[in-house]
Amino acid sequence: MSTISKDLSPDSSPGYRPGAACPCGRGVSYAECCAPLHRGAPAESVEALMRSRFTAFVLHQEDYLRWTWHPDTCPVEMGLADATDWKRLEVLDDGQQQGEGERPLSGWVHFRATFKERGRWQCLEEVSNFTLLNGRWVYVDGDAQVMSLKPGRNDACPCGSGRKLKKCCAQ
Numbered sequence: 001m002s003t004i005s006k007d008l009s010p011d012s013s014p015g016y017r018p019g020a021a022c023p024c025g026r027g028v029s030y031a032e033c034c035a036p037l038h039r040g041a042p043a044e045s046v047e048a049l050m051r052s053r054f055t056a057f058v059l060h061q062e063d064y065l066r067w068t069w070h071p072d073t074c075p076v077e078m079g080l081a082d083a084t085d086w087k088r089l090e091v092l093d094d095g096q097q098q099g100e101g102e103r104p105l106s107g108w109v110h111f112r113a114t115f116k117e118r119g120r121w122q123c124l125e126e127v128s129n130f131t132l133l134n135g136r137w138v139y140v141d142g143d144a145q146v147m148s149l150k151p152g153r154n155d156a157c158p159c160g161s162g163r164k165l166k167k168c169c170a171q
Contacts, residue, residue, distance in 0.1 A: 024051035046107030087159040121149035
């Protein structure tokens with residue numbers, strides 16, 4: 001099994017704050033959540049891999065994204081733009097298809113990711129497809145749609161904080 005070529009421990013992640021909640025939205029610290037996967041631990045499910053990949057996008061961990069992307073579909077250019085500020089992940093549904101015996105062979109995750117880019121709020125909704133490759137889950141492809149969001153100052157902040165936009169991300 002291949003390993004991640006670069007140190008992706010929490011201390012080496014740009015934007016990481018020790019003890020901070022994991023960006024994937026599970027409600028636990030990064031150290032308890034996605035950090036072990038970023039260091040090479042296998043994902044137990046397609047949802048866990050999806051959450052760890054979202055967090056890798058937030059933290060600009062290109063090596064991890066490549067390691068968890070099927071080699072036949074991994075793009076040459078990742079497009080990790082500093083202008084993209086990933087704010088929120090919502091997992092809407094997921095599933096794994098059983099192969100022979102009890103071992104799953106493929107899976108999918110339907111998610112919504114909210115982000116801000118060049119001052120504009122947007123939402124990426126995708127059904128991602130995963131497969132087992134050499135005993136670990138990898139992302140294969142997805143059917144994605146990007147939608148513009150136009151929240152008003154008094155609307156709930158799209159980041160999911162529960163506060164009004166004007167008291168949260170608009171400051």
